[in-house]
Amino acid sequence: MLIRPVSRATLPQEIVKALTDLIMKRVWKPGDLIPSEKELAIRFQVGRSTIREAVKSLVVLGVLEARAGEGSFVREPTSELLSGAFRWGLLLSEGNLDHFVDVRVLIEVECARRAAANRTDDLVARLRTSIDDMRAEPMDHNAFMEADTRFHLAIAHAASNPIFENMGSTIQSIVRIWYPKTYYIPETKGRTVSEHQAIADAIADGACDAAGDAMRAHLLAAGHRLRTLVPAVQRS
Known part of the structure; x- marks a missing residue:
């Protein structure tokens, strides 16, 4: 019920915002497997390519971890060179x-x-x-x-x-x-x-x-x- 269609479905940015909002609200916690690409596409009512691009960006940013054959998991916060909070803030605001x-x-x-x-x-x-x-x-x-x-x-x-x-x-x-x-x-x-x-x-x-x-x-x-x-x- 917390995953709803986004207003500008052609923009992966909107999916990124929606996904990170769910993570920040602790709907998905570190270590959790997020829904599949197919399921997210249905829930958000967007194409799978839009979901794929958003998830790929979150993997690069260190928010998600992609595991071959398993799916995408929420990563634990780290103290890398550019912190997750800094990167998320730049991305979302x-x-x-x-x-x-x-x-x-x-x-x-x-x-x-x-x-x-x-x-x-x-x-x-x-x-x-x-x-x-x-x-x-x-x-x-x-x-x-x-x-x-x-x-x-x-x-x-x-x-x-x-x-x-x-x-x-x-x-x-x-x-x-x-x-x-x-x-x-x-x-x-x-x-x-x-x-x-x-x-x-x-x-x-x-x-x-x-x-x-x-x-x-x-x-x-x-x-x-x-x-x-x-x-x-x-x-x-």
């Missing part, structure tokens, strides 16, 4: 959007600078392949998001710092929940591709400052696009 963009800029601009300093032919090829994939799938939101994620993770990896890479992975798991709603803005995908191209070109040239500037411009533009769709909130 519109009021934290500006703070999240600030964090993205601080982390990803430095990653882009380091990627340019550490540039390799393999890195440049991976970035260009991701951009080509984004151009090739203009109407497929999931494929576009996957290519976008690969682009940013490749840069985080190229920073050659495992903490940057870990934080970059966490950032992308949050991006996958929030940012797909901007795909319904007609110019979003074209502008995203252009912004990625500027970043990739600067990294390919080994231009650290230009790579950082291009990344900053992209993140601020992406944040602005999302902000236009998020309800006005009171900022602390």
Whole structure:
């Protein structure tokens, strides 16, 4: 009875909110097996792909643990680098959007600078392949998001710092929940591709400052696009 249809069923974010709300209310406690993908899809009245994306994001965030052949279980809270409370707060609260963009800029601009300093032919090829994939799938939101994620993770990896890479992975798991709603803005995908191209070109040239500037411009533009769709909130 506690699982009801959500209002914006096309957005995995709404499913994430609903699932984490149940966990925070202790309907499901650490160690509990949550209902199957099929059952959740029926209860929420959404497609199984929406449930799958939401559960996948919660696994990446460390809220759930996926066990092959068994299902998804609620994880015990941990004291990892980015705590569960911090990550959940960024994910679930519109009021934290500006703070999240600030964090993205601080982390990803430095990653882009380091990627340019550490540039390799393999890195440049991976970035260009991701951009080509984004151009090739203009109407497929999931494929576009996957290519976008690969682009940013490749840069985080190229920073050659495992903490940057870990934080970059966490950032992308949050991006996958929030940012797909901007795909319904007609110019979003074209502008995203252009912004990625500027970043990739600067990294390919080994231009650290230009790579950082291009990344900053992209993140601020992406944040602005999302902000236009998020309800006005009171900022602390």
